[in-house]
Amino acid sequence: MSRHWHDLHAPDSRASLYLRAASKRKISGDSLPDTGLRCVIRAQPDNLAAYRRLCHFTDDGRLPGTYPHVMAFPLQLQLLTGHDFPFPLLGLVHLYNRIEVLRPLGGIDGLRFAVYADNLQPHAKGGTFDLITEAEDGLGLLWRETSRMLVRGLHQEGQASELAEREPGPLAEASRWYADSDIGRRYAKVCGDYNPIHLSAASARLFGFPKAIAHGMWSQAMALAALRGHLPNSGYGFEVDFLKPVRLPSEVVLSASEAGPAGELRLDGHGELLHMLGRWDQL
Template sequence: MSRQWQDLHSPDSRASLYLRAASKRKISGHALPTGGLRSLIHVQPGNLEAYRRLCHFTDDGRLPATYPHVMAFTLQLQLLTSHDFPFPLLGLVHLHNRIDVLRPLGGIDELRFAVYADNLQAHAKGGTFDLVTEAEDGLGLLWRETSRMLVRGLKLDGQADDSQEHAPSALPEMTRWYADTDIGRRYAKVCGDYNPIHLSAISARLFGFPKAIAHGMWSSAMALAALRTHIPTSGYRFEVAFRKPVRLPSEVILSASEAGPAGELRLDGQGGLLHMGGRWAVL
């Protein structure tokens, strides 16, 4: 498919994009737009340092592999709230996240991002699509992320996919951390993701959650930071499937394989509740 690109000097303000998101509550179509957005985005050193502190990354001279997601977040918002995007942003569920680090993420002041939606499929609970984000430097493609999103209530022709992501078997415990009541608000302040389900119990209940839940990408980043000595510095894939949400506050336990070119991880809550399963592998 020949994709048509819209090049932006910079994304719109997050405030205007969230207002646009709040105004759309219903599904308006059954086909993804064929275009995508591109923009040059600069690293903000203060924001990068705040992100490292929040997610426990050490400063090793490279961007954390999850940080380009933060850099591109407003561009993603603009795509998902565009007039031709058929699904409301509020209510989308992040099921799976895959990040490919093709080359080392060091010495970077800016990246050129491209964002588009692809791969619409029927699902037992509605439909899914992939939100694809790519980052280039002067040498070409450097980093790629694919986020699988669930649209609840969408009716599509075709066989519904009701398969569950592979759940890693028992693994040795590596570390644990406590997800405070306000971690959703602190993550939103740094990363810009102000989804109401993460901010407070009151706002979460408006969307069917009894308590606020942690951002999936915060849990993923915390796991990646803890696994920094297990995973190569480049030329690898890191992917996670989000299972049961982490209700705030709560303690979680990260278990993982030994260091090596490939391995598995899982994030559990008390009572054996699986919050996240994942894996890494060299490309």
């Protein structure tokens, strides 16, 4: 498909984007637009420092592998709330995320981001699409992210693929942490993701959750920070499947393979709740 790119000087304000998201509650089509957005976005030192503290990354002179997602988030919001985008933002479910760090993320002031949606597929509960985000510096592609999103209630032709859950073998505990009741609000303040399901029990109940739940990207970032000694500085992929949500507050346990070019991880909660399965590999 030939993609039509729109180059922006800057994304719209988050306030206007969230107002646009709140005004759309129904599916308005069954195909993805052929448009994409591009924009140069600069890292903000104070925000980067706050993100490191929030997700337990050390300051080693490089961007955390998940931080370009935070930089690109307003651009992603603008794509997903565009007039030509057929699915309402509120209600999308984040099923899977993969980041690829192709080269070291050091010495970065700004990056040129490109965001588009692709790969619409039937699913047992509706349909899924991939939100693709790519970041370039002066030398070319540096970082890539694939976020798979579920659109509940979407009717798609074809058979929904059955993806077998890849349960890892026995893994040793690598870390554990407590997700307190306000982590959703603190993550939103730093990263700009003010989805109501993360902010309070009252706002989460409006969308069918009995309690607020932690952001999946916070859990992924915490896992990546805890496993920083297992992975190289670059040339790796790190992916997770988001399974049962982490209800707030709760304690979770991260287990992982030994350090190496490839490995597996899992995030468990109390009562045999499996929150997240993941893996890393060498590119």
